Amino acid sequence: MTGLMKQVLYLTVAIIFFAMADSVAAQSGRVTPTPTPTPDDTVRIDTEEVKVNILAFDEDDNFFRDVRPEDVVINENNILHQAASLRRLPANVLIVMDTGGELRSVKTLDQTRKTALAVINALRPEDNVAIMQYADKVQLMEDWTNDRERLHAAVRRTKFGRRSVFVNAFRTATEMLSKLPEDNRHMVLITDGTDSMTNSLDRTIAFRNVLSTDINVHVISYAKMEAAVIEPRTKALRNTPPPKAMPDEIAATLPPGVRDNAQSPKIGPTVILDRKHLQTMRQRKADLENADAAMLVLTEDTNGTFTDPITFDEMFAKAALIAKHIDAAYVLTYIPKFPLSQGGGERRIEVTSKRPGLVIHARRKLVIPSER
Numbered sequence: 481m482t483g484l485m486k487q488v489l490y491l492t493v494a495i496i497f498f499a500m501a502d503s504v505a506a507q508s509g510r511v512t513p514t515p516t517p518t519p520d521d522t523v524r525i526d527t528e529e530v531k532v533n534i535l536a537f538d539e540d541d542n543f544f545r546d547v548r549p550e551d552v553v554i555n556e557n558n559i560l561h562q563a564a565s566l567r568r569l570p571a572n573v574l575i576v577m578d579t580g581g582e583l584r585s586v587k588t589l590d591q592t593r594k595t596a597l598a599v600i601n602a603l604r605p606e607d608n609v610a611i612m613q614y615a616d617k618v619q620l621m622e623d624w625t626n627d628r629e630r631l632h633a634a635v636r637r638t639k640f641g642r643r644s645v646f647v648n649a650f651r652t653a654t655e656m657l658s659k660l661p662e663d664n665r666h667m668v669l670i671t672d673g674t675d676s677m678t679n680s681l682d683r684t685i686a687f688r689n690v691l692s693t694d695i696n697v698h699v700i701s702y703a704k705m706e707a708a709v710i711e712p713r714t715k716a717l718r719n720t721p722p723p724k725a726m727p728d729e730i731a732a733t734l735p736p737g738v739r740d741n742a743q744s745p746k747i748g749p750t751v752i753l754d755r756k757h758l759q760t761m762r763q764r765k766a767d768l769e770n771a772d773a774a775m776l777v778l779t780e781d782t783n784g785t786f787t788d789p790i791t792f793d794e795m796f797a798k799a800a801l802i803a804k805h806i807d808a809a810y811v812l813t814y815i816p817k818f819p820l821s822q823g824g825g826e827r828r829i830e831v832t833s834k835r836p837g838l839v840i841h842a843r844r845k846l847v848i849p850s851e852r
Contacts, residue, residue, distance in 0.1 A: 534842035551835040578671035580615025580641030602803030614649035615641020672702040673771030691847035703772035781845040
């Protein structure tokens with residue numbers, strides 16, 4: 481076979497092969513799909529929600545059950561909004577115990593423990609609670625649990641310290657609650673609000689930072705009781721007897737003549753010549769009053785409860801009241817008409833009731849970070 485004849489043969493076989501392949505493809509009905517062009521831009525729709533805890537009571541100050549989204553009116557910066565959801569959830573309560581401080585006249589470790597236990601015992605069994613203490617440093621004594629025995633044991637393990645790192649404790653508590661995935665978050669401070677290490681500006685910044693969250697802050701304050709005891713010590717001329725120089729149990733161990741002199745009542749006014757001591761007492765009283773005022777505003781801005789008792793019995797009663805308010809909370813959400821992504825600023829939120837017999841307590845300041 482000549483070379484020309486071989487080339488003709490190869491060409492004929494190739495034509496027959498491709499013709500058979502086309503025939504099979506046509507008979508199978510398969511069609512090679514045409515790729516769909518991928519769009520250059522993807523459209524995303526972000527929906528923002530604001531969460532607010534509201535307290536629901538009836539006209540006799542009892543918890544109101546079965547609150548519905550249509551029962552409430554939301555006012556954000558004088559603009560009305562509708563509720564997107566309304567849920568009843570177990571509370572997550574972080575109790576922060578102040579167990580330190582150099583100048584303490586009323587605040588004791590025993591009293592702080594009893595107050596913390598009063599809060600725990602008044603909460604619902606399904607509420608989750610964590611215990612934090614601070615003095616020279618901040619310590620988490622018990623992580624989230626609803627096991628009351630573990631919580632009681634954690635409170636009993638708290639210890640006294642010489643200093644008071646209030647601002648650091650508040651920052652740590654805010655961070656811990658912010659990381660919690662569950663809603664209905666509350667911080668309960670049992671404290672006089674003063675700090676041994678930082679100034680009022682640091683406290684103001686820490687308080688402002690919590691306003692970008694949905695955490696409710698409640699305060700059981702020692703400040704008024706402490707200030708009342710300090711008041712006489714701020715005056716150079718006192719008409720009241722000075723505090724005892726030594727406890728009775730120590731005086732009882734002294735010889736009779738020395739003991740009688742130590743325990744004999746002082747008559748007439750007392751003149752204080754120690755200017756440094758006077759200045760220390762006056763500054764302490766001012767610090768207590770400033771801390772109390774700042775904590776009052778904080779609770780108002782976070783829809784919390786502020787208590788400033790003047791006796792230990794009142795402190796126990798107010799501890800139960802705070803637990804009652806925590807357990808009267810619903811978690812409400814709504815979509816803001818002006819997106820939060822627009823940046824920093826403040827929004828005043830107030831929720832009221834339009835249902836007869838339902839009383840709603842909910843006022844909150846929401847601070848939106850500039851970098852949002």
